[in-house]
Amino acid sequence: MLTIRGFRPTDLPQVKRLSDRTLGEPYDPNIFSIIHRTQPEGFIVACYGDEIVGFALAVREEGWLRILMLSVSERWRRKGIGSALLEEITSRFRGKGLKGITLEVRVSNHEAISFYHKRGFATVELLHGYYTDGGPAYRMVKMGPW
Numbered sequence: 001m002l003t004i005r006g007f008r009p010t011d012l013p014q015v016k017r018l019s020d021r022t023l024g025e026p027y028d029p030n031i032f033s034i035i036h037r038t039q040p041e042g043f044i045v046a047c048y049g050d051e052i053v054g055f056a057l058a059v060r061e062e063g064w065l066r067i068l069m070l071s072v073s074e075r076w077r078r079k080g081i082g083s084a085l086l087e088e089i090t091s092r093f094r095g096k097g098l099k100g101i102t103l104e105v106r107v108s109n110h111e112a113i114s115f116y117h118k119r120g121f122a123t124v125e126l127l128h129g130y131y132t133d134g135g136p137a138y139r140m141v142k143m144g145p146w
């Protein structure tokens, strides 16, 4: 059975591997423990037993909920796990007066752009040179309340 729960420090190696493999951006590994320490409600994982199959990381920033990472392991995709993670992470911040939800996604990442469009996000801005490798991003936004 799929379980979605808060991140625990023992999840770190699996989350880090998933992030390295699927997100295409070399994040500072300290980001995971910093968010877990400062905004633990914004860090969740999806698992089957001991296997972490996805995770999401979001923070409150200047009156918005900002999704920093959302990832599902390749062989578990298109089964609703990404949607379940998005629903859980956003519901944790529902009713807290935030203006909306914001995130950045690689312009070439058609799967994720389609995923977010279907879930009510709009593309609002093109960010040139956003990623470490110089690649561009779209900023996507879903206005609150949600």
Ligand SMILES: CC(C)(COP(=O)(O)OP(=O)(O)OC[C@H]1O[C@@H](n2cnc3c(N)ncnc32)[C@H](O)[C@@H]1OP(=O)(O)O)[C@@H](O)C(=O)NCCC(=O)NCCS
Binding pocket: 022, 023, 068, 069, 070, 071, 072, 073, 076, 077, 078, 079, 080, 081, 082, 083, 084, 104, 105, 106, 109, 110, 111, 112, 114, 115, 116, 118
């Ligand atoms: C984006 C991502 C989280 C979606 O996770 P998921 O578990 O597959 O999502 P769900 O099963 O809930 O929803 C799948 C939806 O994504 C979109 N999608 C996924 N793959 C797609 C593809 N190859 N072509 C078009 N749309 C696609 C569709 O809208 C699809 O809905 P559908 O199955 O009803 O057509 C996952 O693809 C992923 O981890 N990608 C790599 C990391 C990433 O890009 N993260 C987002 C940027 S932070």
